[in-house]
Amino acid sequence: MTGGSPHGDPEPPDPGVLARIWRSVFRSTLEPETERERKRVVLDHLVLHVRPVRLPAATLRFTHTWGLGGMSLVLFVLLLLTGVLLMFVYEPLPGRAHESIVRLQTEVRFGQFVRNIHHWSANLLIFVAVLHLLRVYFTGAFHGARQFNWVIGLLLLVIILGAGFTGYLLPWDQLSYWAVTISTAMIAYVPGIGGWLQRGLRGGEAIGGATLLNFYTLHTTLIPATFLLLMAFHFWRVRKAGGVVLPHGVEEEPEERPATVLYFPNLLLREFVAGLILVALVLACSVALDARLGDPANQGMSPNPAKAPWYFMGFQELLLHFHPLFAVVIGPALAAWGLLFIPYLRYEPEQAGAWFLSSRGRRSSALAAVLALGVTPIWIVLDEFVMNPEARLAGLPPVISNGLLPFAILLAALWGLYAGLRRRGRASRGEAVQALFVFLFVGFVLLTAVGVWFRGPGMALTWPWKV
Ligand code: HEM
Structure with a gap:
């Protein structure tokens, strides 16, 4: 059967999806007849709905956003992948948790490496998300259609801190046990509901098996699920606002409308390279520096000094x-x-x-x-x-x-x-x-x-x- 377009033009033979993507990624010059084809590739792929087909050329400059929002996404994906792997070995019971991490590090192939990737991605995510907040703030990218996205971003930051905090307890070593003891003790100062909040989070008066189970459940289900939902909303709002904020002065260009380029491959390639560099950095840290694991938690002996996690210090x-x-x-x-x-x-x-x-x-x-x-x-x-x-x-x-x-x-x-x-x-x-x-x-x-x-x-x- 021969194909044809609605206008009666003979349609060129389909080179296949992979060939189309390959060509779209690596051919950067715009030819009118290939533009329609590229748009189709973009529209065909659900994942690319979070990005526009065209975007203002001025927003491509790396130092405009530093790619920090995208980097947060990459770190989240690393956390998700390594977190699922860790769940195969980790046991959320006070008598077993520490031992299961020791087993992961000594008996499971690449166990230490996977734990290190999880550890470094988590710490970097807090750092990168705060930098992203600073970038958004200092470029004034929170007015008009972006107002509510700032609020969603703040919620994402709270979720990230919550993820870090609930994960901190899981190794059940001296440092994590006492850090969580100190941090949850701070909650008791909230007037009226402090004691109730503290008991709810701890699952009782002191940190014990119920706390570990609470933290594990929050860390592995509720927090990632909420994060995914909020992140989808956040990305959608960026699109609804017409993409990232335009660099100052772009609107005043002679044509009055900013010059645009195709997302595919201009931004995609940049995002891909930035993502690869970030992953390489996390892997390098994970090879060079092991996530610490102290002595098993001892409820009768607090270390001196006993400190909260660094982001609550x-x-x-x-x-x-x-x-x-x-x-x-x-x-x-x-x-x-x-x-x-x-x-x-x-x-x-x-x-x-x-x-x-x-x-x-x-x-x-x-x-x-x-x-x-x-x-x-x-x-x-x-x-x-x-x-x-x-x-x-x-x-x-x-x-x-x-x-x-x-x-x-x-x-x-x-x-x-x-x-x-x-x-x-x-x-x-x-x-x-x-x-x-x-x-x-x-x-x-x-x-x-x-x-x-x-x-x-x-x-x-x-x-x-x-x-
Ligand atoms: C892990 C958490 C986060 C992820 C994955 C994320 C992701 C992104 C991405 C991909 C963009 C578009 C590109 C860019 O600006 O780099 C963006 C823009 C934005 N983000 Fe976030 N973000 C996160 C956290 C936050 C936080 C903490 C805030 C601030 C409270 C925030 C507020 C915004 C706003 C207002 C924009 C629009 C900026 C503009 O139009 O120039 N985000 N975010």
Whole structure:
């Protein structure tokens, strides 16, 4: 039977799907007669529905997005693949969990390697997702049609942290047992429902078999399933917003419409290469550095110091300086609200597409970063060795002397910075809010670094190297 197009033209012989894909990937020049064919290849493949057929050429530049969203996806796929393999060996029982990991590492071929890939992908994912959030924020890619996608992104970040945290307990070694003990102890400070929340998560009063089963179930079913759903929604929203934000100035080009190129192969090839480099990096880390496994959990003996996972160390460090109600409830709740409402503040003008919004935005952010780099360590050292608000203001309850008062001072300082940038620096609202964000972010990173590297026995300040 001979085929024909609806217009009566004879249809060229079908070269086969593989040949079509091959040609579409490796032929980059646009010829009108092949464009229709390429579109068909794209439309034929469900997976490619998350990407448009054409996209603005200006968004191809790697430094516009750094490919960080795509990298998060690659890391998630690595986690999924290795996680399924780990489930064949791992046993979620207090008496068996640690032993099953030892068996995985010593008796199962490539067991240690698979565990290492899972470990490095998980840690990198937290890092890369935070970088992606920063990229989105600093290019102002959260206005208009992108507003709600920012919220979905935040949910994804919470899910990633939850995945890391629930996975942390599973090896059931001293470090993981006590890290989870400390982190879940922080939950008890939530007024009213803290104790209930803590017992729910632990499955009882103390960390034990019920906690391990809770964490295992969350880690292997609910969290990945929610992540998949949210991620699909996130990608769909990117498409609905017309792709990633356009670099600043592109709309003002002479033709008024940005020049476009085909997704296939222009972006696909770039994504593929970036993905391969990332996988190579994870594999290299997994060959060179083994995921740690300490002694089996001992419920009667806590290590000194006992620390939370690195991504919660900023909060543990805050706990050393502020009353718990402010360190782990009011502070994080305000930060979460602040992040959530970033896209919904009224910005005049809505600057988007340029890194740090403008040269003034860049200067304001640099100033805020330098301030945070100077003020945070000074404040940590002063609070540790000189100030002692609880002793100095002995007549006041600690929640005021060590909570409300220092917190009010911090808020006043932030307000001062904002007002100064607006009035004297003539920053727009977006630029001034951005500088506050930078100040708080750099401060939190420093708190995390101090907690991870500069805290020794008894959580006293110490040098990470021998002096
Ligand atoms: C594992 C988690 C995440 C994955 C897999 C992911 C994936 C992606 C991808 C592939 C894109 C388009 C390309 C790119 O910008 O690199 C994107 C864009 C976007 N993401 Fe995410 N993302 C994640 C987390 C987040 C987080 C934590 C936020 C912020 C709170 C966020 C907010 C956004 C927004 C607003 C856009 C649109 C940006 C624009 O139009 O330029 N995402 N995401």
